[in-house]
């Protein structure tokens with residue numbers, strides 16, 4: 255589930271080189287749109303599709319701010335995220351909504367349980383999420399290998415070149431950021447179904463945890479082909495989730511509280527990102543010592 | 547009358563380009579420039595540092611828009627077209643060996659990007675067996691063994707190999723004009739020579755119209771069929787035919803100081819001549 259979010263973050267941060275902070279807003283947006291659609295009697299499939307499209311729209315807005323209004327990428331994302339906070343509240347009508355079968359809310363998990371009544375629900379969820387993430391990974395691999403996908407990746411790599419090859423880099427950024435946020439919102443909708451509730455604040459820190467998954471994956475596995483890179487992201491997000499779960503359980507004894515989780519995530523990202531620089535500094539010091 | 551020879555491929559009329567216009571730091575980088583290049587001509591450009599050579603190429607490619615004047619490619623007015631809309635007419639190789647390719651993509655992905663130039667991008671796979679074969683043939687012509695390394699990332703190649711790849715990419719789809727900006731300047735002399743030969747070969751084989759900036763006066767005179775000398779945003783010397791054939795580096799430098807009442811200052815020109 256968080257793997258989908260991480261794949262979204264991967265597109266912007268790694269393929270496009272566009273540090274997109276819209277995620278913190280598009281994640282709850284997906285959940286909110288999903289919940290409201292369900293409340294209005296739509297099926298889970300339609301609601302998920304709507305969440306996906308809403309995310310794409312949010313991403314397109316950030317992309318528009320950046321490419322048309324020339325607002326720096328970071329600020330564009332922050333602006334959209336801030337606007338989305340109010341928009342999400344408006345969509346939901348209140349700060350949180352719960353989804354319950356008793357109210358006739360048939361989430362994808364309820365539907366699945368009815369299809370396979372003999373399978374224990376926990377396994378069923380796990381299996382479904384695995385199939386889903388693998389499916390999305392393969393689709394994304396395909397997309398990044400298409401003409402448009404290739405142009406998007408090239409834009410993150412060398413904008414001058416892309417321009418000289420007759421591709422408008424702005425269009426590619428717009429498409430990339432939209433696809434990314436569509437995935438993020440979809441992941442928000444999945445989470446809403448898994449937890450059975452939606453909270454406007456559920457998006458806080460989501461970019462960083464997505465990024466944590468991406469870089470944990472990169473540390474664990476080597477390889478630069480698209481197939482391997484998206485696999486890294488998924489493995490990274492699973493390991494990252496396990497690590498946080500372990501940290502919470504263990505940490506309980508030493509006074510670790512659930513709300514310390516964001517601190518923990520932030521520290522992971524800081525440590526991994528600082529590692530090369532710290533290492534370089536130490537080796538330089540070692541070298542000057544040797545010479546001196 | 548031979549029509550082909552006379553067809554104008556590139557035309558600049560009274561083109562001006564300023565940087566920081568209306569400020570203290572105003573730079574008049576290209577001044578009332580007029581230039582006509584016929585189809586199939588291979589023009590070399592030399593000039594002192596800051597003469598405006600790179601700016602001229604950027605104006606042609608659309609990376610910069612002129613402050614005034616008109617630019618036509620193959621009879622079409624492209625003055626106000628953004629770079630990506632002009633790209634189908636133009637092939638380009640830069641001085642910086644990282645600029646002409648995308649380093650984190652593979653060789654085949656880079657080639658595919660160039661192959662798709664000017665075509666509508668869709669959701670078809672960018673690479674298939676057919677284009678792969680085409681890429682292999684093109685790379686085999688270059689003779690660097692790159693055709694066996696299609697799936698390697700370009701960032702791992704040497705500067706010379708990257709420039710060779712950039713050249714092949716720039717000549718895909720028979721551009722109306724090939725722009726080369728000191729594309730051998732960052733290579734060691736031997737590799738530079740090889741790339742220069744490759745350049746010449748590609749231009750001749752494909753009968754391309756080309757504009758090549760170089761700091762090497764010898765190459766400027768020995769390659770191509772016309773040489774322009776620029777200074778302070780103007781073309782001060784335009785050599786063709788017999789006059790050009792007889793020209794030597796010494797004479798060229800002399801002509802320059804006569805015309806401009808100063809010495810030709812190009813830090814690298816002296817080293818390489």
Ligand SMILES: Nc1ncnc2c1ncn2[C@@H]1O[C@H](COP(=O)(O)OP(=O)(O)OP(=O)(O)O)[C@@H](O)[C@H]1O
Nearest residue numbers: 565566573575593594595596597598599600601602
């Ligand atoms: N992007 C820019 N911003 C501001 N000034 C510029 C810019 N590009 C070029 N100039 C100025 O325009 C003038 C011409 O520069 P240009 O790069 O075209 O020279 P050049 O002939 O290519 O020189 P070189 O041999 O050093 O490459 C110089 O005075 C330069 O300072």
Ligand SMILES: [Mg+2]
Nearest residue numbers: 599600601727
């Ligand atoms: Mg230059």
